[in-house]
Amino acid sequence: MITIGIDSGSLATKGVVLGDDKKILGSAIDLTGGRSRKSGERVYHQVLDRAGLSEQDVAFVVTTGYGRDNLPFSGKNVTEITCHAAGVHFLFPDVATILDIGGQDSKVIRIGNGGRVENFIMNDKCAAGTGRFLEVIAKALEVRLEDLGAISQQTDKNVEISSMCTVFAETEVVSLVAEDTPVPEIVRGVHNVIVERGEILLGKIGLVEPVAMSGGVALNIGVVKALEKRLGLELRIAENPQLTGALGAAVIARNLMEKR
């Protein structure tokens, strides 16, 4: 049975094809841009191509993410909270807590038996501590978003970024650059803001180990290391943490078909 999960996120659209033996047959990530429906369709066909399949081979598609309601091939849409729980449980069955930091929100999910969501909390109306925050800062520093993690590892020092607001933090970063503060120190300071936010969010639900991290920000080695140090634990992170939601959607699609 072939199932597909498509995660139409605020920054990126992700897709996963799950095969008969529960192996990932294909995956894709593309920028969402201004039209989530178009990027969703594009990723859907990309994953089919990569898996060497056609639409007729697919038993069921579950969509998730902010654009989940708007995809014509969707058999069912499920929130990313449920999908991240299913995806992480598929990869790490013993994980009890997930910290997911995506493009425009961050969330903590407590998982129960069978990957069921026991509880969750999302950040409030603020982009601080999310992928968007890093994107803005990377632009202000004139470095690539994907290089932030490595840059932060070039020093042990960090400056304190006092602003909680993304816009004000950007202004602060620009001022620090003007004062010739080394970029790696600024990046570490920015990572600390995300780590503090994540720690507070984890505290609200209650941290139960093992803890996994998912979402695009989990690709940033600087944030991951700083979080692990702060929390005093080792985070479980998928090979491609951006795909966890799409994978979970494909897993849910499979479970639904098995129940039929």
Next chain:
Amino acid sequence: MLSDKEKLLKKLMAKKGFGLPGGTAQPAKSKRSVQLENFMRVVGNTGRAVDFSLPEHSAASTVERTIANAGGFQDAYLDDSRVMFVGNVACSEIVAALDFVPFNGQVLSYFLAAAGAAGAFLDIAEKNHLSRDICPVVRCVLGAAVENCLPTPDFITFAYFPCDSGARMFYALADAYDCPWFLLDMPERRGNAAAQYLAQRMKEMVARVENALGIEAVPDRIAAAVEASKETMRYYEKLISLSLAHQVCPSVHKFTTDTTTHLSRMGSPGATQGVRLCYEELLDSVETAGQIRAKERPRVIWDGLMPFYNNEIIRYMEEGCGLEVMSNLLPAMTQNIGGLLAEKDPYMYMARRQLHFAGIDDTKFDVLEPYGIDGIIRFNQWGCRRHLSVNQIIRDRLTQSGMVMLDIDGDFIDSRGYSFSQVKIRIDAFAEMLKNRSEV
């Protein structure tokens, strides 16, 4: 020569915490008929003002019309009315006994939001340096005051419950209108000692009104107001019994507006009529359904106020997500009404009735089991410290009993502080979680 509006504006802006330092203009004296004209002009500009009390609005339900009448807003604009500005903690039986028309700015702002007219007053407030992070009720009421749209009060009574920003607003209004006032110090917890303390404060309030206005609180009038209030509480008791027995709840949107309105009119026949109609509506729905319903869907308490300008979230929860939603005010009303009705001393009755709403954050826990509640949705007024400060306490307590909570940030008056798309993902996930939990 300053106009009435200019005088009010100067005085309001002079009040610390609400604007720029100003002069010492003389108190404004204005005909209430002019103030009503001002009010209708500002509201009328929005094009969506609805006066439910008018017969042509027959589409509005009886309850809605009754709420509007129970609010008594139009009576407050009569020149011969004796008007008291009150908050939601109003000791309304005394207000009724002393023949005042209560004018509750908080409830007025709910109605304005529901009519799509709050924005006009919020804009006025903002143009007069009341920033958006101030409570929208305060902005709405002070915006109306700046435009000289409120009826000149004869007396002002307020409390630090539920919050101090409301009290600050009343201090500003008392200064602006140069009006006698009384701060009713209401304890935040229940119990006999708290009731005795509050009863004493209420006696002081009566003395203050008598002294300031040269009127007398006739004991018979207080007894009559207390009896009217008890009659209202009897209908609440019947409503709750019916609700518990049949596991049904009044509509959250109506019940919240309704209850907050009636609570500032307790002791008047209008409040009794409103609650009786609320009970009769529920009775009708129970009789139509014909039998006690089994719980078919996850059931949640809507905790806090709601966006009054639309019912989108609750409707989506009920129709889009398949949840049953009940108001948190219902649990607050379930607190030992029988004991309250047995109270003989009028001041102790009034104090105990008022204290029903002290510790409202705790009352929800009492009904989790009887109503088979699966979770709580807390609607936090954006930036409201009172709401936000207790969030984690409630979450922790619920978690201990295996219950879950979703908190939503928004604004119940100012539609600019609300976005459905931001709320939807949270509600969808919460509903999915509740359904998955109930399947196991």
